[in-house]
Amino acid sequence: MARNPLIEAIHEARYDLETCARHERSGRQRRLDELLRQALDRGSSKATPDHLLDALFDDYREFKRGKKQQEWARLPRGA
Protein backbone atom coordinates (compact mmCIF):
# COMPACT_ATOMS: atom_id res chain seq x y z
CA MET A 1 0.00 0.00 0.00
CA ALA A 2 1.33 3.44 -0.90
CA ARG A 3 2.59 5.35 2.13
CA ASN A 4 0.04 7.83 3.36
CA PRO A 5 0.96 10.09 6.29
CA LEU A 6 -2.40 9.56 8.02
CA ILE A 7 -2.17 5.78 7.65
CA GLU A 8 1.36 5.90 9.02
CA ALA A 9 0.14 7.98 11.97
CA ILE A 10 -2.65 5.47 12.67
CA HIS A 11 -0.18 2.57 12.57
CA GLU A 12 2.21 4.45 14.85
CA ALA A 13 -0.60 5.19 17.32
CA ARG A 14 -1.71 1.55 17.30
CA TYR A 15 1.83 0.37 17.87
CA ASP A 16 2.27 2.88 20.71
CA LEU A 17 -0.94 1.66 22.33
CA GLU A 18 0.35 -1.90 22.20
CA THR A 19 3.83 -1.19 23.51
CA CYS A 20 3.43 1.70 25.96
CA ALA A 21 3.45 1.36 29.75
CA ARG A 22 0.27 0.01 31.33
CA HIS A 23 -0.75 3.35 32.80
CA GLU A 24 -0.46 5.09 29.42
CA ARG A 25 -2.88 2.86 27.53
CA SER A 26 -6.05 4.94 27.81
CA GLY A 27 -4.26 8.07 26.61
CA ARG A 28 -2.82 6.19 23.63
CA GLN A 29 -6.27 4.77 22.89
CA ARG A 30 -7.68 8.31 22.76
CA ARG A 31 -4.93 9.33 20.34
CA LEU A 32 -5.70 6.37 18.07
CA ASP A 33 -9.43 7.13 18.24
CA GLU A 34 -8.77 10.75 17.24
CA LEU A 35 -6.76 9.70 14.20
CA LEU A 36 -9.36 7.16 13.11
CA ARG A 37 -12.09 9.77 13.46
CA GLN A 38 -9.99 12.25 11.49
CA ALA A 39 -9.57 9.73 8.66
CA LEU A 40 -13.27 8.85 8.63
CA ASP A 41 -14.35 12.49 8.68
CA ARG A 42 -12.31 13.42 5.64
CA GLY A 43 -13.55 10.52 3.52
CA SER A 44 -16.99 9.57 2.28
CA SER A 45 -17.14 6.25 4.12
CA LYS A 46 -19.81 5.19 6.58
CA ALA A 47 -17.31 2.78 8.12
CA THR A 48 -16.80 2.68 11.87
CA PRO A 49 -13.39 3.18 13.52
CA ASP A 50 -13.19 -0.59 14.11
CA HIS A 51 -13.92 -1.27 10.43
CA LEU A 52 -11.12 1.05 9.44
CA LEU A 53 -8.71 -0.66 11.84
CA ASP A 54 -9.73 -4.02 10.37
CA ALA A 55 -9.25 -2.78 6.83
CA LEU A 56 -5.75 -1.58 7.73
CA PHE A 57 -4.71 -4.69 9.63
CA ASP A 58 -2.60 -6.42 6.96
CA ASP A 59 -0.71 -3.20 6.36
CA TYR A 60 -0.34 -2.67 10.12
CA ARG A 61 1.10 -6.16 10.52
CA GLU A 62 3.84 -5.31 8.03
CA PHE A 63 4.41 -1.98 9.77
CA LYS A 64 4.79 -3.79 13.09
CA ARG A 65 7.10 -6.39 11.59
CA GLY A 66 9.28 -3.56 10.31
CA LYS A 67 9.39 -1.97 13.76
CA LYS A 68 10.31 -5.28 15.35
CA GLN A 69 13.04 -5.92 12.80
CA GLN A 70 14.61 -2.60 13.77
CA GLU A 71 14.50 -3.67 17.43
CA TRP A 72 15.94 -7.11 16.68
CA ALA A 73 18.80 -5.51 14.74
CA ARG A 74 19.72 -3.54 17.86
CA LEU A 75 19.78 -6.62 20.08
CA PRO A 76 23.08 -8.37 20.76
CA ARG A 77 23.50 -11.63 18.85
CA GLY A 78 21.92 -14.62 20.54
CA ALA A 79 19.46 -12.46 22.51
Place this chain on the structure above:
Amino acid sequence: MEAVSSKQNWGPAAQVILGPDPPLALYGEAVVWFHKVELFRREEEQRMYRQTPVPEDLALHKELLLRLIEDGEHLGRLIDQHGFLSNAEGITADDLKATARNLRADYRGWHEPMPAAERSQVLREVFDGPKPAH
Protein backbone atom coordinates in the same frame (compact mmCIF):
# COMPACT_ATOMS: atom_id res chain seq x y z
CA MET B 1 -38.99 -1.67 55.88
CA GLU B 2 -35.65 0.11 55.59
CA ALA B 3 -33.83 -0.72 52.41
CA VAL B 4 -30.48 -2.45 52.75
CA SER B 5 -27.88 -2.71 50.04
CA SER B 6 -27.94 -5.75 47.80
CA LYS B 7 -24.48 -6.68 49.00
CA GLN B 8 -25.65 -6.73 52.64
CA ASN B 9 -28.58 -8.95 51.64
CA TRP B 10 -26.17 -11.39 50.07
CA GLY B 11 -23.97 -11.28 53.17
CA PRO B 12 -21.39 -14.08 53.45
CA ALA B 13 -21.91 -15.30 49.87
CA ALA B 14 -20.89 -11.94 48.45
CA GLN B 15 -17.88 -11.77 50.75
CA VAL B 16 -16.70 -15.28 49.92
CA ILE B 17 -17.11 -14.81 46.17
CA LEU B 18 -15.93 -11.21 45.85
CA GLY B 19 -13.61 -11.08 48.86
CA PRO B 20 -13.74 -8.56 51.71
CA ASP B 21 -12.28 -5.80 49.53
CA PRO B 22 -13.36 -6.24 45.88
CA PRO B 23 -11.46 -3.21 44.50
CA LEU B 24 -8.23 -4.55 46.03
CA ALA B 25 -8.89 -8.06 44.72
CA LEU B 26 -9.69 -6.68 41.27
CA TYR B 27 -6.50 -4.65 41.23
CA GLY B 28 -4.53 -7.83 41.98
CA GLU B 29 -6.34 -9.68 39.20
CA ALA B 30 -5.70 -6.80 36.81
CA VAL B 31 -1.96 -6.83 37.54
CA VAL B 32 -1.83 -10.57 36.85
CA TRP B 33 -3.84 -10.06 33.66
CA PHE B 34 -1.51 -7.30 32.40
CA HIS B 35 1.41 -9.63 33.08
CA LYS B 36 -0.24 -12.39 31.04
CA VAL B 37 -0.81 -9.95 28.17
CA GLU B 38 2.87 -9.01 28.22
CA LEU B 39 3.95 -12.66 28.21
CA PHE B 40 1.58 -13.26 25.32
CA ARG B 41 2.98 -10.31 23.35
CA ARG B 42 6.55 -11.57 23.79
CA GLU B 43 5.66 -15.03 22.55
CA GLU B 44 3.53 -13.59 19.76
CA GLU B 45 6.52 -11.60 18.57
CA GLN B 46 8.63 -14.75 18.37
CA ARG B 47 6.07 -17.06 16.81
CA MET B 48 3.96 -14.76 14.66
CA TYR B 49 6.35 -12.00 13.57
CA ARG B 50 9.89 -13.31 13.76
CA GLN B 51 8.92 -16.39 11.77
CA THR B 52 6.08 -17.48 9.57
CA PRO B 53 3.45 -19.00 11.86
CA VAL B 54 2.43 -22.60 11.21
CA PRO B 55 -1.22 -23.66 11.64
CA GLU B 56 -0.55 -24.77 15.23
CA ASP B 57 0.81 -21.29 16.05
CA LEU B 58 -2.29 -19.68 14.59
CA ALA B 59 -4.58 -22.00 16.52
CA LEU B 60 -2.88 -21.37 19.86
CA HIS B 61 -2.61 -17.64 19.15
CA LYS B 62 -6.36 -17.56 18.59
CA GLU B 63 -7.11 -19.55 21.74
CA LEU B 64 -4.82 -17.51 24.02
CA LEU B 65 -5.94 -14.20 22.57
CA LEU B 66 -9.60 -15.07 23.03
CA ARG B 67 -8.98 -16.11 26.62
CA LEU B 68 -7.13 -12.87 27.40
CA ILE B 69 -9.91 -10.82 25.81
CA GLU B 70 -12.64 -12.63 27.73
CA ASP B 71 -10.75 -12.32 31.01
CA GLY B 72 -9.97 -8.64 30.40
CA GLU B 73 -13.54 -7.75 29.43
CA HIS B 74 -14.88 -9.67 32.42
CA LEU B 75 -12.50 -7.80 34.71
CA GLY B 76 -13.62 -4.53 33.15
CA ARG B 77 -17.26 -5.34 33.94
CA LEU B 78 -16.42 -6.26 37.54
CA ILE B 79 -14.44 -3.05 37.94
CA ASP B 80 -17.42 -1.07 36.65
CA GLN B 81 -19.51 -2.63 39.42
CA HIS B 82 -17.04 -2.56 42.30
CA GLY B 83 -14.45 0.10 41.53
CA PHE B 84 -10.71 -0.06 41.08
CA LEU B 85 -8.05 0.60 43.68
CA SER B 86 -6.04 3.76 43.23
CA ASN B 87 -2.48 2.51 42.79
CA ALA B 88 1.11 3.73 42.72
CA GLU B 89 1.58 2.58 39.13
CA GLY B 90 -1.26 4.84 38.04
CA ILE B 91 -3.16 2.13 36.19
CA THR B 92 -6.85 2.89 35.69
CA ALA B 93 -9.84 0.86 34.58
CA ASP B 94 -9.65 2.73 31.26
CA ASP B 95 -6.09 1.46 30.76
CA LEU B 96 -7.31 -2.09 31.22
CA LYS B 97 -10.23 -1.56 28.86
CA ALA B 98 -7.97 0.03 26.22
CA THR B 99 -5.69 -3.01 26.42
CA ALA B 100 -8.60 -5.43 26.05
CA ARG B 101 -9.94 -3.40 23.12
CA ASN B 102 -6.52 -3.49 21.45
CA LEU B 103 -6.42 -7.28 21.88
CA ARG B 104 -9.92 -7.54 20.42
CA ALA B 105 -8.85 -5.54 17.34
CA ASP B 106 -5.85 -7.85 16.90
CA TYR B 107 -8.10 -10.87 17.21
CA ARG B 108 -10.29 -9.60 14.40
CA GLY B 109 -7.27 -8.79 12.28
CA TRP B 110 -5.60 -12.18 12.66
CA HIS B 111 -8.58 -14.49 12.94
CA GLU B 112 -11.59 -12.74 11.42
CA PRO B 113 -10.01 -10.86 8.53
CA MET B 114 -12.15 -8.46 6.58
CA PRO B 115 -12.97 -9.78 3.09
CA ALA B 116 -10.66 -8.29 0.45
CA ALA B 117 -13.45 -6.57 -1.48
CA GLU B 118 -14.79 -4.87 1.67
CA ARG B 119 -11.29 -3.86 2.71
CA SER B 120 -10.62 -2.26 -0.66
CA GLN B 121 -13.92 -0.43 -0.52
CA VAL B 122 -13.33 0.96 2.99
CA LEU B 123 -9.81 2.09 2.15
CA ARG B 124 -10.93 3.66 -1.12
CA GLU B 125 -13.79 5.52 0.55
CA VAL B 126 -11.67 6.77 3.43
CA PHE B 127 -8.42 7.64 1.73
CA ASP B 128 -9.52 8.41 -1.83
CA GLY B 129 -12.77 10.15 -0.90
CA PRO B 130 -13.49 13.89 -0.87
CA LYS B 131 -11.16 15.95 1.29
CA PRO B 132 -12.52 18.66 3.59
CA ALA B 133 -12.10 22.26 2.42
CA HIS B 134 -9.65 24.08 4.68
